Amino acid sequence: MTLIKHELRQGKNSFIIWTGAIGVLLAVCIFLYPEMKEQMGNIGDIFSSMGAFTAAFGMDRLNFGTLIGFYAVECGNILGLGGAFFASLCAVSILSKEENGRTAEFLLTHPVSRVQIITEKLLAVFVQIVAMNLIIYLLSVGSITAIGEKVLWKELNLMHLAYFLLQIELAGICFGVSAFMRKGSVGVGLGIAVVMYFLNLVANISESAEFLKYITPFGYSDGADIVASGSLDGPMTAVGFVFCVAGVVTAYVKYCRKDIQA
Numbered sequence: 411m412t413l414i415k416h417e418l419r420q421g422k423n424s425f426i427i428w429t430g431a432i433g434v435l436l437a438v439c440i441f442l443y444p445e446m447k448e449q450m451g452n453i454g455d456i457f458s459s460m461g462a463f464t465a466a467f468g469m470d471r472l473n474f475g476t477l478i479g480f481y482a483v484e485c486g487n488i489l490g491l492g493g494a495f496f497a498s499l500c501a502v503s504i505l506s507k508e509e510n511g512r513t514a515e516f517l518l519t520h521p522v523s524r525v526q527i528i529t530e531k532l533l534a535v536f537v538q539i540v541a542m543n544l545i546i547y548l549l550s551v552g553s554i555t556a557i558g559e560k561v562l563w564k565e566l567n568l569m570h571l572a573y574f575l576l577q578i579e580l581a582g583i584c585f586g587v588s589a590f591m592r593k594g595s596v597g598v599g600l601g602i603a604v605v606m607y608f609l610n611l612v613a614n615i616s617e618s619a620e621f622l623k624y625i626t627p628f629g630y631s632d633g634a635d636i637v638a639s640g641s642l643d644g645p646m647t648a649v650g651f652v653f654c655v656a657g658v659v660t661a662y663v664k665y666c667r668k669d670i671q672a
Contacts, residue, residue, distance in 0.1 A: 417534035482633030502599030582654030
């Protein structure tokens with residue numbers, strides 16, 4: 411527990427900044443909706459005729475005149491990308507930073523095993539992701555209620571669950587990568603998140619590339635698909651779970667055998 415508390419204290423500023431930024435942007439989008447509501451129908455018609463651009467963001471499957479359609483695109487992109495960046499950054503540096511910061515020798519001289527170090531660092535990442543999602547979820551519900559719109563609980567809960575699973579998957583993958591890194595891992599984490607995002611855009615545009623949705627977590631967290639089907643895609647979610655577990659297991663195996671430079 412000591413290491414978990416230490417990691418949470420170290421990541422406090424990053425957590426506050428990312429959670430605050432994502433939360434404020436979500437709230438702003440929601441509060442803008444009543445002002446834009448009457449124009450959304452016309453905007454939706456315009457977007458629906460923009461070919462590949464429309465398909466890439468799923469705007470051909472949503473009604474912009476409804477809050478949930480507006481939320482899936484505007485707020486979904488904010489939470490999807492913002493949450494992905496935060497989760498990736500949290501996980502990709504948490505194992506490597508001891509070597510990068512020259513604190514590995516101090517950590518490893520304590521009476522704790524490497525398995526315990528990995529486990530507590532992994533739990534610290536999970537706690538931050540859970541806390542961020544709870545705060546943003548409550549803020550979203552509060553903002554929707556404040557503008558007098560009806561909360562569509564099923565669609566909202568499914569979208570936020572999907573974004574949470576997306577973050578957990580990316581965190582698992584980046585956690586595994588972190589075990590191989592010694593320094594300079596922040597760019598790698600952001601790069602993984604960006605690549606995953608663009609893989610989903612390509613899959614939305616080209617039917618021949620739809621298989622990419624099974625590689626990227628943005629495939630099962632696509633707001634347009636969730637609103638249209640009323641559920642998460644089971645097979646895609648299962649594949650994402652496998653990737654997450656594989657990343658975590660890789661981290662344990664590699665870090666326990668790694669020659670750590672103090």
